Each structure stands twice: as C-alpha cells, then as structure tokens.
Amino acid sequence: xxxxxxxxxxxxxxxxxxxxxxxxxxxxxxxxxxxxxxxxxxxxxxxxxxxxxxxxxxxxxxxxxxxxxxxxxxxxxxxxxxxxxxxxxxxxxxxxxxxxxxxxxxxxxxxxxxxxxxxxxxxxxxxxxxxxxxxxxxxxxxxxxxxxxxxxxxxxxxxxxxxxxxxxxxxxxxxxxxxxxxxxxxxxxxxxxxxxxxxxxxxxxxxxxxxxxxxxxxxxxxxxxxxxxxxxxxxxxxxxxxxxxxxxxxxxxxxxxxxxxxxxxxxxxxxxxxxxxxxxxxxxxxxxxxxxxxxxxxxxxxxxxxxxxxxxxxxxxxxxxxxxxxxxxxxxxxxxxxxxxxxxxxxxxxxxxxxxxxxxxxxxxxxxxxxxxxxxxxxxxxxxxxxxxxxxxxxxxxxxxxxxxxxxxxxxxxxxxxxxxxxxxxxxxxxxxxxxxxxxxxxxxxxxxxxxxxxxxxxxxxxxxxxxxxxxxxxxxxxxxxxxxxxxxxxxxxxxxxxxxxxxxxxxxxxxxxxxxxxxxxxxxxxxxxxxxxxxxxxxxxxxxxxxxxxxxxxxx
Numbered sequence: 141x142x143x144x145x146x147x148x149x150x151x152x153x154x155x156x157x158x159x160x161x162x163x164x165x166x167x168x169x170x171x172x173x174x175x176x177x178x179x180x181x182x183x184x185x186x187x188x189x190x191x192x193x194x195x196x197x198x199x200x201x202x203x204x205x206x207x208x209x210x211x212x213x214x215x216x217x218x219x220x221x222x223x224x225x226x227x228x229x230x231x232x233x234x235x236x237x238x239x240x241x242x243x244x245x246x247x248x249x250x251x252x253x254x255x256x257x258x259x260x261x262x263x264x265x266x267x268x269x270x271x272x273x274x275x276x277x278x279x280x281x282x283x284x285x286x287x288x289x290x291x292x293x294x295x296x297x298x299x300x301x302x303x304x305x306x307x308x309x310x311x312x313x314x315x316x317x318x319x320x321x322x323x324x325x326x327x328x329x330x331x332x333x334x335x336x337x338x339x340x341x342x343x344x345x346x347x348x349x350x351x352x353x354x355x356x357x358x359x360x361x362x363x364x365x366x367x368x369x370x371x372x373x374x375x376x377x378x379x380x381x382x383x384x385x386x387x388x389x390x391x392x393x394x395x396x397x398x399x400x401x402x403x404x405x406x407x408x409x410x411x412x413x414x415x416x417x418x419x420x421x422x423x424x425x426x427x428x429x430x431x432x433x434x435x436x437x438x439x440x441x442x443x444x445x446x447x448x449x450x451x452x453x454x455x456x457x458x459x460x461x462x463x464x465x466x467x468x469x470x471x472x473x474x475x476x477x478x479x480x481x482x483x484x485x486x487x488x489x490x491x492x493x494x495x496x497x498x499x500x501x502x503x504x505x506x507x508x509x510x511x512x513x514x515x516x517x518x519x520x521x522x523x524x525x526x527x528x529x530x531x532x533x534x535x536x537x538x539x540x541x542x543x544x545x546x547x548x549x550x551x552x553x554x555x556x557x558x559x560x561x562x563x564x565x566x567x568x569x570x571x572x573x574x575x576x577x578x579x580x581x582x583x584x585x586x587x588x589x590x591x592x593x594x595x596x597x598x599x600x601x602x603x604x605x606x607x608x609x610x611x612x613x614x615x616x617x618x619x620x621x622x623x624x625x626x627x628x629x630x631x632x633x634x635x636x637x638x639x640x641x642x643x644x645x646x647x648x649x650x651x652x653x654x655x656x657x658x659x660x661x662x663x664x665x666x667x668x669x670x671x672x673x674x675x676x677x678x679x680x681x682x683x684x685x686x687x688x689x690x691x692x693x694x695x696x697x
Contacts, residue, residue, distance in 0.1 A: 152348065153197040154190065157341075160266045161185050169259050172314040196297065200345040204293040208285070210416040213357035214424065215398040216284035219391035233279045240275060244268035258320040259333045267340045274347040277382045278354035282347065290350065294342045301338040306330045355381040360421050361397070362390055369420060371554065371648075396488030397424060400431035403489075407434055410663070410681075413690055414656035419648065422552040425497065426545060431489040433506065433541055439486065440510040449514050455481055456507050463495040497551050502540035509536030516593045522608040526599045527630075533595070534574035534581075542573030546645075549653070553646035561644065568641030571634050572657060578631035579664040582624050583679050589615035596623050628664050635661055654693040662689045 162183035164170055177186040220226040247264025250257035275282060282290065306329040308314060316331055324332040355378040359369045365384060370377075404427055405412050411430060418426055436456055443449035459481075462474050478490045495503070512533050515523040524530050546569045550562055557565075581588070581595040588595060594608040601607060604619040611620055635657075642654050662681050666672045672679040681689075 153193045153345070156270070157193050158183065158185060158190075160262070161189060164259075164262065167320075168317055169262070169320045170314060170316045173312065196301070196341065197345055200293055200297045200342050201349060203296060204289070204346055204349050207292055208289045208353065210412070211285065211289055212397070212401045212415075212423075212427070213281060213285075213353045214361040215394065215401055216281050217354075217357055217361060217386075217389055217394055218280055218284075219386055219389040219394070221387040222391045229280065229283065232283055233276075236275050236279060237272065240268060240272040244272065256320065256322050259316065260322060260336065263333065263337050263340060267344055270344055271340075271347060274344075274351050278347070278351040280386070281350050281354045281357070285350065290346055293346050294339070298338045298342050301342075302326070302330055302335055305334055305338070309334070351382065352378065355379070356420075358382070358384055358389075360424060361393065362388075363421070364390065392488070393492065396492045397427065399485075399488050400427045400492070403431050403434055409686070410659040411656060413659055413686060414652060417652035417655050417690075417694065420552070422548060422649070425494050425548045425552070428489065428492045428494065429498075429541070429544055429548065432493045435486045435489040436507070437510065437537075439482075440513060446514060449510075453507055453510055453514070456510075457504070459490060460495075460500060460503055460507070463493075464500045494548075498544050498547055502543045502547075505536045506540045509533060509540070512536070513593070516591075522594050522598055524595050524597050526597050530578075530595065530597050531574060534577035535570060538577035538580070539570035539573035542569040542576075545569070545653075549645060549649045553649065555646040555648075557646070565641045565644055568638045572638040572641070575631045575634035575638065576657070576660050578627050578634070579660060579667075582627045582631065582667055583663055585611070585620060585624060586615040587678060596620075596627065600626065624667065628668055631664055632661075632668075635664075651694050651696070654696060655690045658689050658693045659686060662686065 162185055165184045172186060177188055180187040182190055218226065218229060220229055243264055247261045247268055250261025251265055253261075306327070309316075309331070310329045316333065321331055321333050326332055326335040356373070358381040359366050359373060359377070365388060366377075366381070373381075404415060408430070415423060415427060415430075439452040439456070440449045443452055459474075459477065462470055462477055465471055475491065478487055482490060512523050515521050524533060543566050546562075546566045550557065585594075585596070589612045592612065594601075594611045596608075596611065598608060600623050601611070604622060606617075606619050606623075610617070614620070639657065642650060642657065645653055659681075662685065663679060666681050666685075667679055673682075674680070
C-alpha cells in the first residue's frame, strides 16, 4: 500500500504547485536567466523546477515513511465523546483552525495590498487552505504522533533546502524580484519568503502523508464501520474514512490495541521490529495474538503459588471452551466471563483475540505447554527428560504460535493457495517456532535457572556428568556452554530446513515474516559467536546489527 504512496504524493505535488508557480513566473515575481536552464518549460516553468517538485516530495516522503515505520497509527485515534482528553483535543484542534484562518486572512491582505509583501502573501494564500483542510481532517494524529514522525521530516529537509537555495540565489541561478519581497533575510543570501516557502511545502507533504495514514488507521481499526478494506483504497474511500465522526470510533478497541502494542514493545524487541513491516488488519491481529500469548503466559508464570497457576490454566481452558462453543448462548457469555474471571489488565487481550479466524487446537496446545512450565514447581521436578519432550514443549509454546500467525497471514491474504499448500507451509511454520524456542531456551539458561527451571534435556545433562541441580547452581559453567551450543546446533538445523517455506508465503507477508524470523535467529548467531552483552541476564543483539539484519531480510523481497 505504501509503495504507491510516494508516487501519489509526487503527482499531487506537481498538479497542485504548477498553476501557482506558473502564475509567479508570469507576474515576474521570480525569474531565471535563460543560460541557467536546459531549455524545456511547462507553462513557463523550467523543467528543473518541475523536477524539484518531484524530488522534494519524494525525499520528504521517504524520510516520513522511515520515521513512522514502527508507529501503529491506530492507537492515536480517540473517540472524543468518551476519551478523557477530549476537551484538550477539541481545544487544540480549534486553536489550530483559528491560527490557520488568521494566517490565511493575513496572507490575503498582503496579496490585496501587493508591493513588497506580495510573494509572502501568495505563498500563504496558496498553501494555507490545504494545510487547514489537512489539519481539520487529521488533527488527532498530528497532535498525538511522536515529534520524530512529524517535525523531523519537516525540519531536516527544510534545513537542507535552505542551504541549497542559498547557494542558488547567491549564484544567480534564479532571482526574486525586489518589488515583491520584504527584503528581510534569514541569513545572507536567503530571503525570508524562500525560507518560509520550504517550511510550508514540507509541512504540506508531511500533513498530507499523516492524513493518508489517518484514513488507513480508521479503515483498519474498525471492522464494524468498514467490513472490508481493499489493498489499495480508493481516494473516495480514504476521504470517507476521514469524514467518519470520532464519536463512532470503538474506544475499547483502540485502548486494547494500545495496550497490546505497548506490551509488544516492552516484551519483544525482535517481534516489535518485525511488526512494523506487516500492514493493515493483519498487523493488528498479529499484535493482538502476541498480546494474548504474553498475557496468558504471565498469568501462569506470575501466579503466587502452583495452585493459583493451575487455576489460571483451568480458566484459560474454560475461556477457549466458551470461544469455540457451538451453543450461541454460551458464546454470548464470553465478555461477562472475561470481566468477572480475569484481572482488568488482561481484559482487552482476551476480548480482542480473533478466535473466529484461528483454529482451536493450537490455542489449547499452547495452554498445555504452560502445564510443563508448572511442573518445575512440583517437588524439584525437571520435566524435560529428553529431546522428544523438549520438542513437544517447543511445539506447544512456540510452534503453536507460529501456526496461529500463519493462519492469520492466509486469512488476510488475497492470493490464492490450495489447502495442501497451506498445510505444508503451516507445518513448516510450526517447526520454525520450535527452532526459535530452542534459541530462546539457549539464551535464557541463566534466567531460567534463577526461577528453578532447566529446559536442557536431563539425558543431555547426564552425557556431560551434570545434574539439573548443578545448572541451577552454576548456569554458565563449561559443561552448560557445551550443551547451549548443542541446542543452538539443533535450532539452526531446524531453521535451515524450515526457512524455505517463507518463500512460499503470500507476497505481502513474505518479507515481514522473514524479518521476524531472522531477527530472532540472530540472537542464536550472537550466542554462537560468544560475544554479546547481557541485559536483565539475557544476551542481546545490538540495535545497529538488528537493523542490518532486518534490511538484509527485506532486500530479498
């Protein structure tokens, strides 16, 4: 979807700027010496100026897209009839509208008066209404987004263009006629009007892109308002989304998505990075699925006793029973059961989980995997006896999640695949989940030991004359390191066998899924190298290296 965005903004920039720039040249507000251009013109606008419209828009758009890639725009929407900050939002909205109207009136006055303020007035009168319209349609995102998403793509290209334009004006490449400008300079060689022009044009570009993302966020976030969303929404559909009253937004869904996204950001840097490359409703459903898995795991792990943990497993199983019940009356109990049974911080993840899109078996198996974790608290028991039980455990707690992710991928894809193709790809995905779980276990040996858990198979420990209790006492000993490498070898072997399935995924999900897998596998590579930094007892991949891995995964297409 965003691949076409740069092209569209370039076209809009050329169409909207050409009449205005042609008027300036006809009025001789700015001129150029004939020997400074290659020759071709459009309505007296030099070809170089047309190229400038395109390249400025393209550069600013690319910077905006890069800065906003990790952002989940949906969480910046608000139902202003329910949101606690609605009054502040409305105040800031109308303050912006008032300031822009005042600016437009000021520019109109300069144009009517003519003379020295004419060029500045024409800039304001041309750009002001566009900015006012974009502000009115997308003020929620413009006010809520991180400044790195909005100010950075405006200011960085502006400073660059100020420097380049100063050189051009000093060399006489083009000239602003003295009778139409104020004669005030930002610095020697750069007229105030030119400095203002670049601020305004970059603001227009960024505001337009934010409005586009605002429309997409509305389309993706609210299935009740828009049942289906085409891969490339029409301009009419985008405008329709922007015109939806904020009072129709599902605030509970917005809050749930915000909580899920924050949970992903806190708990998994690898999957957080990868999530930004998925698009539309698939991205939202994947984030919700991750949030559910994380919440369910935390309920069991953070229980105060084994008895309480077993109760949570029982309640999670009952929750799934209700979700997959064929009895309509039982299905209607879902919300009440969640609210009266689970802690408030878990409600949104359970309520938003799209069970209608997911097979029940992987979810039930995931809950069974928690039972293995619970077995560690029973009389110093170490349930991972051999490689087979390790594989079953990995399949339940990670292979199932991979299978569920792929079910969502296929549901949201418009590409046709046969049932047999899906089955094979999902099966390979299950094996890839096991490989990633082995990497996770290899990384967390010391952390798990603090919690009284040893996931290395007991018969592996026997082969190097170690007991599980020895690992609890010294989780970084030489024997343990040998077994860590052995487990990593197993992980890499499974990864190498399963990774070809990624290339058979629907095209829109192939690169994002590759980023997700490679980002996590890179943890294993760091562990194999033996040179890594610890954070909270876990080996971490440096940020620059993670970005390099993601870029390499994306370049494969």
